[in-house]
Amino acid sequence: MELLLFDGFNGLIQGAFYALMALGLSLIISLNSVINFAHGGFMVVGAYLAFTLAPYIGFWPALFAGPILAGILGILVERTLVRSMYGRSDPIYSLLLTFGFALIIEDVVRTIWGAQGVPFEIPAALGSPVSTTYFFLTGYRLFVIAAIGLATIALFAFLRLSRFGIRIRAGILDLETVSALGVNVYLLRSVNFAIGTLLAGFAGVLAAGVLQLAPTMGDDVIMATFVAVVVGGIGSLFGSVLGGLLIGLAAGITTAYYPAASDVVIYVIMAVVLIVRPRGLLGQEGLFE
Amino acid sequence: MSRRVYVNGAVWLLLLTAAWWLPLIGGYMALASRVLVYALAAMGLNLLLGFTGCMSFGEAAYFGLGGYGTGLFLTHLTHSTVLAVVAGTIVGGIAAFIFGPLVMRRRGIYFAMITVAIGQIFYFIAERWNSFTGGEDGLSGFSRQPLHFGFATVPLNAVAFYYFVLFFFAIGAGVIALLLHSPLGHTFVAIRENRRRAQFLGIHVERYVWASFAIAGLIAGLAGALNALQNNFISPINLYWVESGNLVIMAVLGGMRSFWGPLVGAIIFVGIQDYVSSYFPNNWETFIGGLFIIAVMFFPNGILGIIRQRAKAA
Numbered sequence: 158m159e160l161l162l163f164d165g166f167n168g169l170i171q172g173a174f175y176a177l178m179a180l181g182l183s184l185i186i187s188l189n190s191v192i193n194f195a196h197g198g199f200m201v202v203g204a205y206l207a208f209t210l211a212p213y214i215g216f217w218p219a220l221f222a223g224p225i226l227a228g229i230l231g232i233l234v235e236r237t238l239v240r241s242m243y244g245r246s247d248p249i250y251s252l253l254l255t256f257g258f259a260l261i262i263e264d265v266v267r268t269i270w271g272a273q274g275v276p277f278e279i280p281a282a283l284g285s286p287v288s289t290t291y292f293f294l295t296g297y298r299l300f301v302i303a304a305i306g307l308a309t310i311a312l313f314a315f316l317r318l319s320r321f322g323i324r325i326r327a328g329i330l331d332l333e334t335v336s337a338l339g340v341n342v343y344l345l346r347s348v349n350f351a352i353g354t355l356l357a358g359f360a361g362v363l364a365a366g367v368l369q370l371a372p373t374m375g376d377d378v379i380m381a382t383f384v385a386v387v388v389g390g391i392g393s394l395f396g397s398v399l400g401g402l403l404i405g406l407a408a409g410i411t412t413a414y415y416p417a418a419s420d421v422v423i424y425v426i427m428a429v430v431l432i433v434r435p436r437g438l439l440g441q442e443g444l445f446e
Numbered sequence: 447m448s449r450r451v452y453v454n455g456a457v458w459l460l461l462l463t464a465a466w467w468l469p470l471i472g473g474y475m476a477l478a479s480r481v482l483v484y485a486l487a488a489m490g491l492n493l494l495l496g497f498t499g500c501m502s503f504g505e506a507a508y509f510g511l512g513g514y515g516t517g518l519f520l521t522h523l524t525h526s527t528v529l530a531v532v533a534g535t536i537v538g539g540i541a542a543f544i545f546g547p548l549v550m551r552r553r554g555i556y557f558a559m560i561t562v563a564i565g566q567i568f569y570f571i572a573e574r575w576n577s578f579t580g581g582e583d584g585l586s587g588f589s590r591q592p593l594h595f596g597f598a599t600v601p602l603n604a605v606a607f608y609y610f611v612l613f614f615f616a617i618g619a620g621v622i623a624l625l626l627h628s629p630l631g632h633t634f635v636a637i638r639e640n641r642r643r644a645q646f647l648g649i650h651v652e653r654y655v656w657a658s659f660a661i662a663g664l665i666a667g668l669a670g671a672l673n674a675l676q677n678n679f680i681s682p683i684n685l686y687w688v689e690s691g692n693l694v695i696m697a698v699l700g701g702m703r704s705f706w707g708p709l710v711g712a713i714i715f716v717g718i719q720d721y722v723s724s725y726f727p728n729n730w731e732t733f734i735g736g737l738f739i740i741a742v743m744f745f746p747n748g749i750l751g752i753i754r755q756r757a758k759a760a
Contacts, residue, residue, distance in 0.1 A: 192555060239749060241743050248555060249501045253698060254742045256691055260735030267728055380687060387559050423569035424563040431560045432548055 168409015169402070170298055170367070173305040174360050176401025178378060179385035180312060181356035185398040186386070187329040188349045191239055192248055194255040196357050196382060197375025198262030202364040203358020204374075206272050208277050227358025228232055228351040234258065235350040243346075259375070265336035267305045267372040274369035283366075301363050308359060308406050309398060312352075316394075325349055329392075384427045390440020399438060454488050456592075457706060461612055465605050475604040476676070480707075481716045482615045483673045488696040489622055489709030490665025495694065496702030497626065497671075498552075498658040499638030502549075502559035502626025503558040504565030504681075505693050509683030512538035513577060517680045520588035527591045527602065531614065531671045538667015539660060546656035553641070562687050569685040573614060584681030602675075612674050618665050623705065625661065634658055695734065701748025710749055 178196065185193045209222025214222065238258065242251040283297040316322035324361040328335045328345055336342045368374065381404065389400025404423040430437060462468075464478050491505040515537030519530045549560050572579045581584055592601040593610070600606055607719065625631045633654050636644045645651050674680040692715065700711025715734060722730040745752050 183706070238743070249558070250742055250746060252501075252555070253694070254739055257695070257735040257738035257742065260731045260738070264729055264731040264735065272728070355662060376686075376688060380562065383559060383562070387556075391555070417574045418570075420574075421567050424566040424570070427563045428548065428560060428567070431552060431556060431563070433557055435552065 161410070164409045164413035165406065166294065166298075166317075166409070168406045168412065170199075170301055170405070171408060172402040172405015173411060174364055174378070174401070175381050175385045175405050177305050177308060177356055177360040177363075177364060178382040179389065179397035180309065181353035181360075181402045182382050183355075183386050183391070183394050184325075185350055185353040187324055187392055187394070188332070189235075189239065189346050190248055190251070191242060191255065191350075192252040193353070194379065195234070195259040196255075196353070197379030198259045198266075198300035199227050199231060199265055199357040200356040200364070200378060201370075201372065201375040202262060202361070203355075204277070204361030204370055205266055206358075207362040208270075208275065208365060208370055211278065216278070223362045227361070228355030231243055231354030232347055233350040233394060234354075235347050239350065240343075258297055259379070260400070263372050263375065264320075269308035270370075270372070272372060274371040277365035281443070282402045297366050300369065304363060308356065312356070313394075320343075321348070346387040354428055361388040381423060384423050386429050387427055387437055390437025392441045393439040396437055396439030403438075453706070457709070458616075461615075464612075464680055465608060475608045477716065477720055479604075479608045479611045479672075479676050481712050482611045483676060484693070484696060484716060485597035485709040485712035486615050486618045486672070487666045487669035488693045488700075488712055489619060490662045490669065491693050492697045493625070493665070494658050494662045495623060495697050496704075496707065497631065497638060498634040498655060499641075500655060500658070501507040501558045501694075502561045502659070502662070503690050503694065504561030504563070504685065505662065505666050506685050506687065507561075507568040508542050508666035509574065509670035509673065509689065509693070510680065510682070511541050513674035513680035513684055514572065514585060515667065516671040516674045517585045517588050518578075520591070521585075525591045526612075527593060527675065531668070534671025534674065538670055538755070539664030541676065542663020542666075543656075543660040546659045549659060550652040550655040554741045562618070562690070565687055565690055566687060569682055569687070572685055573682040574699030579682070582682065584679055584683075586679045589678045590675040607676070614668060614672055618668055618753070621661075622665065626705065629717035630654070630657065631736040648730050695738050697748075698699060698746075699738060701750030701754075703747050704750035704754065706756055707748050707750045711734075714749075 178200065182193055182196050184193055185196075193403050203223045203226065205223075206226045207219040210222050211219040238254060239251065242254055245251070279297050280362050283295070283300050316326055324335060324340050324345055325348075328340075328349075330343060332342055335345070364374070364378075382401075384403055386402035387400070388404060389396030389398070404426055407426060408419050411422045461482075465475060468475065468478055487509050488503065491502060494500045494502045494505075496513045512534040514527055514534075516530045516534030519533040520527075523533075524530060545564050548564070549557060552560050573582050575581065590602045590607065592599050593606075602610055618706065626634075633644070633649060636647075637651055637654055638648065644694070670680075670684065682727060694710035696715045698711070699714055700709065701707030704710075714737070718733050719730050722733050747755075
């Protein structure tokens with residue numbers, strides 16, 4: 158029982174990461190119609206930048222600086238590369254383009270920071286165990302859950318309450334009409350792409366405190382993120398959160414009973430979802446077919 | 447028509463005489479074998495990607511399964527290299543045949559995702575099943591055995607192995623060419639061009655996608671079998687989705703609407719990997735990634751696509 162609680166909670170943390178990654182990816186898919194294979198790359202870049210900045214500016218400022226820089230990189234990439242994909246009717250080309258960019262990111266990160274993993278220092282206050290009664294739990298893990306929860310709430314509040322967020326949601330429904338109403342949709346898409354990569358960077362910094370930093374850490378995460386989006390349903394932000402939490406929990410619970418299958422279970426879930434309910438749990442029918 | 451004959455003749459002549467001219471330009475035979483292995487896998491993938499219009503992102507699964515099939519066959523059952531290749535090919539083909547019904551109904555991004563999912567399942571099985579597959583360290587302990595012809599025994603050194611690979615490459619490429627000129631191949635292209643119209647014409651689109659998927663898996667299995675023999679080693683990395691992505695890069699870079707496109711893509715990919723990594727050991731991926739981005743942005747029909755356009759304009 159203790160083991161199940163421990164692994165289940167770990168799975169929940171994992172799921173929260175996936176949910177945060179999937180939210181950003183889902184935003185980009187919905188408004189930019191771009192399947193961003195470099196999403197894991199942006200996560201890694203955010204994490205490494207925070208790692209580099211933390212000794213100079215401290216952990217807390219780095220926690221925000223890393224993601225913001227990932228967001229700025231996102232704008233640059235959107236302006237120079239991704240934008241030329243908007244006219245293409247087939248979203249597959251955007252997948253190919255960002256796949257090429259993901260290769261470059263991984264390569265550059267390896268060149269700058271080395272192929273070996275590096276540990277990311279977290280403040281001592283967060284590193285100490287909070288409870289050992291039921292299972293071992295460090296404060297950092299609780300902090301991660303809270304931070305991801307806050308970021309998610311902030312994003313949904315932004316999309317519901319701010320004028321810009323409402324325009325993004327309107328654009329997801331019908332970009333042409335939004336454009337006809339006089340909204341600068343190029344700016345809208347740029348900012349939206351940046352928000353997505355910023356969320357990826359934030360997930361990266363938080364993950365860096367739990368795992369080691371390594372140039373290839375994006376490879377596994379990007380696939381899990383796609384799984385979360387597909388399971389939750391392409392086009393549904395809430396579905397992405399649900400999908401992320403679901404596959405994280407499933408992986409955690411599998412770890413408790415049959416560790417060897419913990420990695421494979423999320424792909425089995427995705428395969429089953431695609432067979433039984435191709436649009437995902439909360440997705441719309443016929444999108445991106 | 448005659449142009450096609452010239453092009454095909456030139457390609458086969460160059461491939462057959464590679465042992466003579468490749469050392470002159472600084473290449474070596476193992477590199478040429480690698481090119482052929484990946485070209486064959488990418489040509490199989492291109493049957494799906496370029497000619498049926500289905501974006502498969504999990505072709506490495508069948509490539510890797512072919513490798514494991516061959517490796518395990520050589521380890522446990524036989525010393526015949528040719529039989530092991532056949533076994534690996536069949537393993538790849540059967541796996542694709544079995545999973546075809548799961549993927550054939552999906553389109554676009556969903557097709558890419560379900561093929562990735564199946565590929566990743568195989569990857570994690572290969573990585574975790576230590577006792578059978580050697581786990582994370584990969585499967586070694588088998589090696590390609592000399593060929594027995596009755597009158598002579600040929601050890602498969604680098605040059606002989608190149609021609610061994612070329613022999614199977616010719617079979618694979620021949621099968622694909624025959625297929626593309628048959629009604630079946632024309633049906634694939636019809637599905638790519640307009641799936642719905644093909645459906646209205648009474649074509650069972652899903653069955654044809656299944657066929658395309660199974661044949662692509664069979665070819666990938668053959669390539670994977672040769673790959674295992676080339677390295678005398680097979681690792682789970684050969685099944686990972688990144689390997690699938692590499693095959694897609696080759697097909698798109700060379701030209702996915704062209705028969706020889708994947709071969710050109712494989713030459714560029716393997717060439718850059720080999721050449722650049724001798725100068726910048728860790729940065730060849732940047733070159734590939736950059737070239738690939740340029741290709742997707744400016745010439746989505748690949749290098750052969752440009753050449754063909756020029757030829758048409760002239």
